[in-house]
Amino acid sequence: MIKxxxxxxxxxxxxxxxxxxxxxxxxxxxxxxxxxxxxVKERYKEALRYTLMGLKFPGKxxxxxxxFQGSNRxxxxxxxxxxxxxxxxxxxxxxxxxxxxxxxxxxxxxxTTGGVDKNNPRVEVYID
Numbered sequence: 144m145i146k147x148x149x150x151x152x153x154x155x156x157x158x159x160x161x162x163x164x165x166x167x168x169x170x171x172x173x174x175x176x177x178x179x180x181x182x183v184k185e186r187y188k189e190a191l192r193y194t195l196m197g198l199k200f201p202g203k204x205x206x207x208x209x210x211f212q213g214s215n216r217x218x219x220x221x222x223x224x225x226x227x228x229x230x231x232x233x234x235x236x237x238x239x240x241x242x243x244x245x246x247x248x249x250x251x252x253x254x255t256t257g258g259v260d261k262n263n264p265r266v267e268v269y270i271d
Contacts, residue, residue, distance in 0.1 A: 147194055149208075149227055149266040153186035155179070167230065169222040188234045195238040203250040204241065205271040206231075209257040213264030224254045227266050 232244035
């Protein structure tokens with residue numbers, strides 16, 4: 144089993160203003176212009192480059208996403224983890240870890256909550 148920490152946000156550079164921090168969740172994703180969406184996905188893949196390069200999974204894999212919140216606020220776990228899954232699976236294909244991200248290669252996906260970690264809110268994915 145492999146554990147990987149995933150970014151909850153990425154930073155997009157701006158030419159005239161300060162850089163923009165973009166939180167990755169379904170509510171934001173559905174409202175992004177396609178250019179912003181592409182930029183966010185590219186930054187996300189770039190953040191995982193050194194972690195994923197060289198990893199190969201020859202058979203089917205199972206993914207378990209765990210959300211560690213930064214506060215006790217109510218959160219819709221699927222809003223965060225569904226986009227994390229989409230971006231992460233695209234990164235796995237991009238870096239050659241798996242051939243494709245369809246059901247022939249990803250057997251199972253689970254979402255759980257790991258609790259509150261005010262000092263280090265994060266998403267962890269376990270690959271089995």
